Amino acid sequence: MTREPTKTGNHPRKETDMASNAEGPADLRAWLTGCVAQYLRRPETEIDPTVRLADYGLDSVYALALCGDIETHLDMRLSETLVWDYPTVDELAAHLEELVAAQQPAGAR
Amino acid sequence: MTAPARLDDLERLLGDPADDGNPIGNTAVLAADERDEMFAAGERVLDEYCLNAEFVPRRYGGRLAGADDLIQVLRTVFRRDPALGLGYGVSSFISSVNVWASGSPEQARWVAGTLLSNQKIASAYHELAHGNDFSRAEFAARPQAQGGWRLTGRKEVVTNVKRARGLVLLARTDERAGSRSHSQILVDKQAVPARAIRDLTRYPSVGMRGVQLGGIEFTDCPVGDEAVVGRPGQGIETALRSFQLTRTAIPTMLAGVLDSGLRLTLDFAAGRRLYGRSVADQPEVRRLLVDAYLDLLICDSLGLVVSRALHLLPGQTSMYASAVKYLVAKRLMDAMHQLSLVLGAHFYLREGRYGIFQKLLRDLAPAGFGHAARVACLGTMLPQVPLMARRGWVNPDPAGPDLFRIGEELPELPFDRLRVSAGGLDGLVGSLTAAADQIVGDSPEQRRLRLLAGQFRAELGDLAEAGAALHPGDLGVDARVEVLGLPARYATVLAASACLNVWLVRGDGPAWVVAALDRLARSIGRPGADRGDRYREPLYQELAARHADRRSFDLSRRVLPG
Known part of the structure; x- marks a missing residue:
């Protein structure tokens, strides 16, 4: 996706000490589940990764905030409508896995 | 044709609203309102001018180029009859932006042809x-x-x-x-x-x-x-992207209502004598008039700057557009209400020289809920606050100075580059800091402006801190009132940046910008400038001079017919 061209490079800093794209698929899925649970103020055990987030009441603009959190967590720029297009925890985790894998330099794999 | 030339044409066609002999004047506008009818004579004139062409991009044969020019042209209509502005004009504008943003070339051509033949969508x-x-x-x-x-x-x-x-x-x-x-x-x-x-x-x-x-x-x-x-399925995205234009432009067009409200109130205050003196000489009346004048300049600065941002920073305007809708609508409505206090019983009459005021006041109310309610706009902004707090409000890059050069040529509106989220980028806030650094020197005005800019930077620091500490569960529709206050305060910071930067590129006298920043600072509980009220009397004189010269009170200072 295209973003505003920045004149002097407004790249986000590493905003969290958790930022790491070395974690495995299970970690990412668990992190996402925790994140969604926080948004909904519900225990993680109640979040079914196959249920659409909108069915939990996570509406369109709310989903933008989640996208910002994922960007910060993975230290990646993402399409802001990501959560609309991958509307469950499982679909999101699988898609993010692919993006993270594609980003790793070949030697690191 | 350049915007000022188009504007002059339209002003000429519409004539002097206060002239009783004008078939498009206030008397005729009020009569149509009393009958619950669209103003037919006004619609014929707008057909003649083909107002719809203002909504159609040039590439499809219309006159839409700069959003700031579009606003100026429509303000000419809103100054006279907001019902004509909405009912003849902007309802087609609202529907067409969806098509310019996401429609096929065939759809865009059909919409353009329909509008250019004076039909509505x-x-x-x-x-x-x-x-x-x-x-x-x-x-x-x-x-x-x-x-x-x-x-x-x-x-x-x-x-x-x-x-x-x-x-x-x-x-x-x-x-x-x-x-x-x-x-x-x-x-x-x-x-x-x-x-x-x-x-x-x-x-x-x-x-x-x-x-x-x-x-x-x-x-x-x-x-x-x-x-x-x-x-199929792209509808919410299309709405959130393309309505950034309409949510910015329509409230800013509605500033024409306050422009007229000020003129009517000045007419009244100058002509009426009570307790042995002119109403205009009462300090309380001057205070209300100057406040309304400042609100008009604040609304104009923010609205026009954001309208230019749609062209120049299209990825960043999702928050800005909602901020305009929130802040401009509120200030316009509050200012009109304050002016109604000056008119007293005369604002309550539905006929006579000031009878148009009550209509303007009623017609302005949908600014608060039409197209999107003000509180809904805050709710739309809120989910972006945490990311802004982490990125956009900490040393952001400033926007280029073109953002503030109202009326200067703009690149075509890049509908395809409008985004549903600003992704934590905030050039307008960046420009606040950059502008503050440009104010050097030791005159009382420069010292006051530095002091005021410092208060908005402090506000931004507080917003960043509060925004970063938000719990994700605070961001939804059931957000607490004080949490919704964050995007509201942010809108005020944006307005301050717009005023300061517009002033810097215009090279006006400093009275209005000091007083406007002072007013904005106090509205968010900051102390404001020491003795900021010393600028009020010169501003009243400026307002009275514009009134006498029959100029508009907004940034354009246009000469009006009559």
Whole structure:
């Protein structure tokens, strides 16, 4: 996706000490589940990764905030409508896995 | 033709509103309002001018280039009759932006041709049961096995739905919940079977009384695949992107209402003597007038800067547009209410020289809820606050100075580059810091401006801290009142940046900008400038001089007819 061209490079800093794209698929899925649970103020055990987030009441603009959190967590720029297009925890985790894998330099794999 | 030349043409066609002999003047406008009718003579003049061409991008044969020019032209209409502005004009503007943003070239050409032949296109989003929550819309388009769609459902309280040639309908195209379940459907009412659509009765209203608010019901109405605007499921995204233009432009056009309100109040205050002196000489009256003048300049600065940002920083305007809708609508309504206190009983009369004031006041009210309610705008901004707090509000890059050069040539509106989220980028806030650094020197004004800029930087620091500490559960529709205060305060910081930067590139005298920043700072509980009130008397003199010269009170200072 295209973003505003920045004149002097407004790249986000590493905003969290958790930022790491070395974690495995299970970690990412668990992190996402925790994140969604926080948004909904519900225990993680109640979040079914196959249920659409909108069915939990996570509406369109709310989903933008989640996208910002994922960007910060993975230290990646993402399409802001990501959560609309991958509307469950499982679909999101699988898609993010692919993006993270594609980003790793070949030697690191 | 440049915007000022177009504006002069339109001003000439519409003439002096205060002239009783003018068939397009206040007397005729009021008479139409009393009959709950659209102002027919005004509509004929706008047909002659082809106002709709202002909404059509140049590439499709219209006159739309810079959003700031569009606002100036429409303000000329809103200054006289907001019902004409909405009911003749901007309802077609609202529907057309969906098509410019996401429609096919064929759809865009059809919309352009319809508008350029003085026909209307209604924006049919609203369902009474769901209000601003259009993601809950029930109006359904169901895909057919053989291709095409069938439309079923009702749209209610929709401007011009009955007389419009075209409709842009927001329809559910997927039964599942989510943000990919809706689409805009473009319908030519003459091309669908008459039995499949039915007009609902008109909704009478308090203000905008002439505007034809109606409803429509579709029953199993067939349309082709080519009726869908963009991809099926793209509707929420198209709305959130393209309405950034309308949410910025329409409130800023409505500043014309306050411009007229100020003129009427000055006419009244200058001509009326009470207790042995002119009303205009009473300090309290001058205070109210100067406050209203400052609010007009604040609204104009923020609205026009954001309208330019749509061209120059299109990825960043999702928060800005909602901030305009929130802040400008409120300041305009509050200022008109304050002016009504000066007019006293005269604002309550529906005829005579000041009779138009009560109509302007009533017609302005939809600024607070029409298209999107002010509080809904805050709710739309809130989910972006945490990311802004982490990125955009900590040493952001400034925007280039072109952002603040009102009326200067702009690149074509890049509808395809408008984004639903700013992704934590904030050039307008960056420009606040950059502007503050440019104010060097030791005059009292420069010292006060530095002091005021410092207060907005401190505010931004507080916002960043509070925003970063927000719990994700605080961001939804049930957000606490103080949490919704964060985007509201942010809108005030944006307004301060717009005023300061517009002033810097214009090279005006400093009175207005010191007083405007002082007013904005106090509105968010900051101390303001030491003795900021010393600028009030020179501002009153400036206001009175513009009134005497028959100039507009907004940034353009245009000479008005009459």
